[in-house]
Amino acid sequence: MNSIPAIEQIAGRGAARAAARRTNRRVGGYDRRPHWVSYVLLGIVVLIGILPIYYTLVIGSSDPVAIAQKALPQVFPDASLFDNFKRVIDADAFSFWKAVWNSVVIAVVVSASTVLFSTLAGFAFAKLRFPGRRGLLVFVIATMAIPTQLGVVPLYIIMTKLGWIGHLQAIIVPALVGAFGVFWMTQYLEEALPYELIEAARVDGASMFRTFWSIALPAARPAAAMLALFTFVAQWVNFFWPSIVLNSQNPTLPLAIRLLQQNYFVDYSLIMAGVFLMTLPLLVLFAFAGRQLVAGIMAGAVKG
């Protein structure tokens, strides 16, 4: 693989990967386009992925009275979408905007702190030599295997004693940094950050933190973007822990949507409009950053 690192330095990892693929193809004779059956089968898979989301839109846009009378579910979106949105926003059970605000605050704060602390730790593990480094890194990786449920009871007791039940910090603080992020940034920085750069900075008299801030952090940007995306999605959809420590006065979006379901008469137009509202921001995020998300999963899998 002698030519690939050179390309990587000049044009970045993406270009290097593309070049590697081209080489692969030439060597392996894999240039042949696949049979149309492959496209049909993949098309079906993608369709199965889209259908439930589309169904949400259809039910969410329907008139609650009309839908109850129809035998077969309708196929196309109806006209009541924005009326239903309005009903979600005006719902009595919770304050919709507060739920949005809470979800945004949690997702943004946790993403930012996860990226910062993970990069700090990743920089130390990947590039600094200190006694106990190997063992501590193994420990970090081992903690990834512990299921979250095991600690919920005492964590709840701790939160009660701190008086944090019903407040956002009960969700934010335990999630500030995680083992996955530390592992992810360590893996990335090991490859992406040459020792020469660090040494040069040190010779120029930069402190450790300065070296981190001006050398490691910029180098970590692609991996940091992916980590932020993953953390954001994970927090946005998080349900189990918030359902324990938060309440209906101060919900996140998943909790709020759940509250819509708990009426005596289950109003599906309302629920699905709420589900759609909750999913929409992630769909928009996915439309813009899905490429990175895909690349992140692929990169993580090769290394992990």
Added chain:
Amino acid sequence: MSVQSPVEPESDLAPAPRQPRRVGFSQTLSRWDVKVSPYLYISPFFILFFITGLFPILYTGYVSVHKWQLLQGQGDFVGFDNYTQVFQQKDFWLSLRNTLSIFVISAVPQVIAAILIAAFLDQNLRAKTFWRMGVLLPYVVAPVAVGLIFGRLFADQSGLINSWLGVFGIDPVGWHVDPLASHIAIATMVNFRWTGYNALIFLAAMQAVPRELYEAAIIDGAGRVRSFFSVTIPQIRATVVFVVITSTIGGLQIFDEPRVFDSAGAGGASRQWLTTTLYLYNTGWSGQYNLGRAAAVAWLLFLLILAIGLVNFALTQRIASGSSSGPGKKAKKQSRRYDANRKSA
């Protein structure tokens, strides 16, 4: 990337003295900086882990041997009473059955489907990124949303699935009544969200397989199917182990989907789809308010995950090594040769 050389050495540990300039002191500071910084940088993770990870796990053990109510707080030491009480609860055993059943129904088809999808993605497709993104799309839909959507799709009276079955002349299935049917419905939700994600993980592993191996297989007369089983699967077996383990851990903790599968959220009228995590939640926070017993459930769940994880690990290892201890070595040699070829090319 901007590499700026600072004019003066500075430290984040203590304000550096400026005047008079004492070289000795700033050198000492710099040495301390090198020594202490690594520990400082990794400390946020460890501090947080000890407070919110390790301590709670040990404390769970402590709580589980005490009487402990949600409102009254800590009571007397009761030994293993909480555990024996959990064992006496019919719902606990039901929840174990349901969790295992949902886990098996979801994990097995999911891993198989993910490998197949990955194999289809691992071709010289047009618009590669589009297909990859399309497959991943369900991953951004919240489990709660998935639960609500599929809870409606699988509705007993007017659900879309039953309507479709009706078109084919099949009687409506009681998705919210029959235990097995409800497990299938919930497993479908889990599969909806995770199959594409796992497919991409498999795809990444497949892309790392040297194309030359496929060439060799074709020359040896292997068709697509044969080379899939004889080249692809053995080559990605580390990833298979990884996905099986992670989906075991995830699968045994299912909560969101069964919780919102109906509006009561208690796991069904006769606990048909009560999972162990849902049972843990009901024991601690809704209904019984018994944190001591919830802690005992948490420990039992942990042991179960550990046991099944180990069994899975052993199984996948055996399958992997049984089918390919030889080919694995050969493949490594081949891939080394492949690299050498590329170098000379």
